[in-house]
Amino acid sequence: MQLRNHVEWALHCAAVLAALPEGHYLAARHLAELHGVPREYLAKALQALSQAGLVETTLGPTGGYRLARAPHAITFLDIVEAVEGKASSFECTEIRKNNPCRAKNTRPIKPCSIAAVMWKADKAWRDSLRETRLSDLIGMVQNEVDPETLKKTIIWISERI
Amino acid sequence: MQLRNHVEWALHCAAVLAALPEGHYLAARHLAELHGVPREYLAKALQALSQAGLVETTLGPTGGYRLARAPHAITFLDIVEAVEGKASSFECTEIRKNNPCRAKNTRPIKPCSIAAVMWKADKAWRDSLRETRLSDLIGMVQNEVDPETLKKTIIWISERI
DNA sequence: CATATTACAGATATTTAATATCTGTAGTTG
DNA sequence: CAACTACAGATATTAAATATCTGTAATATG
Ligand code: SF4
Ligand code: SF4
Numbered sequence: 001m002q003l004r005n006h007v008e009w010a011l012h013c014a015a016v017l018a019a020l021p022e023g024h025y026l027a028a029r030h031l032a033e034l035h036g037v038p039r040e041y042l043a044k045a046l047q048a049l050s051q052a053g054l055v056e057t058t059l060g061p062t063g064g065y066r067l068a069r070a071p072h073a074i075t076f077l078d079i080v081e082a083v084e085g086k087a088s089s090f091e092c093t094e095i096r097k098n099n100p101c102r103a104k105n106t107r108p109i110k111p112c113s114i115a116a117v118m119w120k121a122d123k124a125w126r127d128s129l130r131e132t133r134l135s136d137l138i139g140m141v142q143n144e145v146d147p148e149t150l151k152k153t154i155i156w157i158s159e160r161i
Numbered sequence: 162m163q164l165r166n167h168v169e170w171a172l173h174c175a176a177v178l179a180a181l182p183e184g185h186y187l188a189a190r191h192l193a194e195l196h197g198v199p200r201e202y203l204a205k206a207l208q209a210l211s212q213a214g215l216v217e218t219t220l221g222p223t224g225g226y227r228l229a230r231a232p233h234a235i236t237f238l239d240i241v242e243a244v245e246g247k248a249s250s251f252e253c254t255e256i257r258k259n260n261p262c263r264a265k266n267t268r269p270i271k272p273c274s275i276a277a278v279m280w281k282a283d284k285a286w287r288d289s290l291r292e293t294r295l296s297d298l299i300g301m302v303q304n305e306v307d308p309e310t311l312k313k314t315i316i317w318i319s320e321r322i
Numbered sequence: 323c324a325t326a327t328t329a330c331a332g333a334t335a336t337t338t339a340a341t342a343t344c345t346g347t348a349g350t351t352g
Numbered sequence: 353c354a355a356c357t358a359c360a361g362a363t364a365t366t367a368a369a370t371a372t373c374t375g376t377a378a379t380a381t382g
Contacts, residue, residue: 002339003162003250003279004369011275012256027328036259041371047330060379063328076278089162089250089286095173096306098197101313113301114172117237118164121289125250128285132278140274145257152262163368165340188357202342208359221350224357328379337370343363350357 006045006083009037013046014079015141016157017055018071018134024161025057027064034156045083052082062161071134077126079134089125090118167206167244170198174207175240176302177318178216179232179295185322186218188225195317206244213243223322232299238290250286251279 013031020026028046032039046065049055056068067074092115096102111119142150174192181187189207193200207226210216217229228235253276257263303311 001162001164001245001250002248002252005252005254006369007251007279008254008256008275011279015275025328029328034260035256036261037256038371040373043329044371050329057329058379059328059330059377060381061327062380063378065329076282084162087163089164090168091163091166093166093169095169095196095198099195099310099314100197101310101317103307103309103313106307106310110305112305113298114169114176117290117293118168118172121237121286124289125282125286128282129278137274144271144273146264146267148264149260149262149267152264153260156262167340186357190357199342201344204358205342211358218358219350220348220357220359222352222356224350226358324382326379326381328377330376330378331374333372333374335370335372337368339366339368341364341366343365345360345362347359347361348357349359351355352353 001089003080003084006048007080009035009042010045010049010079010083011076013042013065014049014054014067014074014134015137017065017067018074018138020066020157020161023066025062025064025066026157026161030064030157030160034153048083049079052078054078054082064161067134071138074134075130076132076134077129080129081126088119088122090115090122092118162250164241164245167209168241170196170203171206171210171240171244172237174203174226175210175215175228175235175295176298178226178228179235179299181227181318181322184227186223186225186227187318187322191225191318191321195314209244210240213239215239215243225322228295232295235295236291237293237295238287240295241290242287249280249283251276251283253279 012035016031016034017026028043029039032042050057053068054074055065057063057065092111173196177192177195178187189204190200193203211218214229215235216226218224218226253272
């Protein structure tokens with residue numbers, strides 16, 4: 001069970017957008033260059049964020065992406081579900097119905113306790129992701145990147161917005 | 162992000178094995194028929210359980226699988242990790258190192274808070290799975306399957322062990 | 323208005339992982 | 353010995369992830 005790398009990309013892009021000065025847009029090609037990932041493919045992840053209403057976009061030169069809500073109002077879960085979907089990680093294929101001993105006139109099968117346990121764990125995962133907001137990142141990430149790189153990056157971005 | 166159906170199969174097989182009378186083995190082909198899944202492929206999942214030490218096997222006629230420990234001592238997490246692996250669902254590909262502004266003589270990158278949040282959520286998922294034991298299932302599942310089918314199934318199994 | 327630039331949907335291609343089957347080996351039972 | 357089992361390893365098939373391409377409509381700038 002592996003999350004797609006769209007998740008990592010989307011989280012990083014959201015973190016960058018959260019640090020953008022008010023009102024400015026950053027284009028997909030810059031986000032792609034900054035993270036060293038294929039531009040056309042990253043665009044798909046960004047479009048997923050857009051469809052989920054997490055970012056808003058504008059066209060033309062100086063166009064691009066910016067957050068649609070304050071970083072405080074966007075959780076990790078919002079981003080993960082935007083690109084990865086809301087479907088549970090456990091999908092029950094109802095193999096019970098294949099039981100050769102199954103009585104013909106049985107009442108309709110309802111989800112059992114095996115599925116319930118798996119779905120509960122999936123919920124615990126999502127609940128955990130919901131606890132952290134984009135705003136929680138801002139201070140942290142800046143402490144983790146070395147000052148020289150951070151400074152350069154801020155300038156690099158400021159030249160492109 | 163989707164769990165392989167090996168997980169569902171392994172859980173169902175473990176549930177059946179947990180209900181088996183003491184000391185008896187049930188062969189892979191019977192487990193496959195009971196669940197209506199391809200025998201050779203299910204065998205892979207069962208072998209994963211074997212390698213994880215959750216079941217023990219014996220060869221020859223009357224051979225097959227049985228639990229290696231009491232149902233009370235086997236958690237959902239044991240089974241899920243046996244077939245799905247212990248690797249986190251979030252794999253960091255270190256895209257930070259692609260930053261064109263990154264200073265050359267930077268100190269080695271250590272995992273950041275983005276990864277920490279994702280790993281924490283993965284841990285929450287595993288913690289939840291660890292809470293339920295195979296023994297918790299026994300009563301539940303029997304209440305969920307209709308009595309007629311349950312009775313037939315018990316007989317069906319008893320003829321094959 | 324003309325041009326360059328953007329997001330975006332949809333189609334397509336490539337690569338990787340999941341699913342499924344097959345083969346041969348060795349241990350076990352009667 | 354004969355029939356049956358688990359099991360590892362190779363192989364084939366199918367689905368999904370990854371990546372690219374094309375065309376369209378919107379927007380800013382000169
Ligand atoms: S018994 Fe539970 S997990 Fe298994 S197929 Fe039925 S609902 Fe799904
Ligand atoms: S360690 Fe953090 S910043 Fe670096 S690539 Fe992983 S998630 Fe991104």
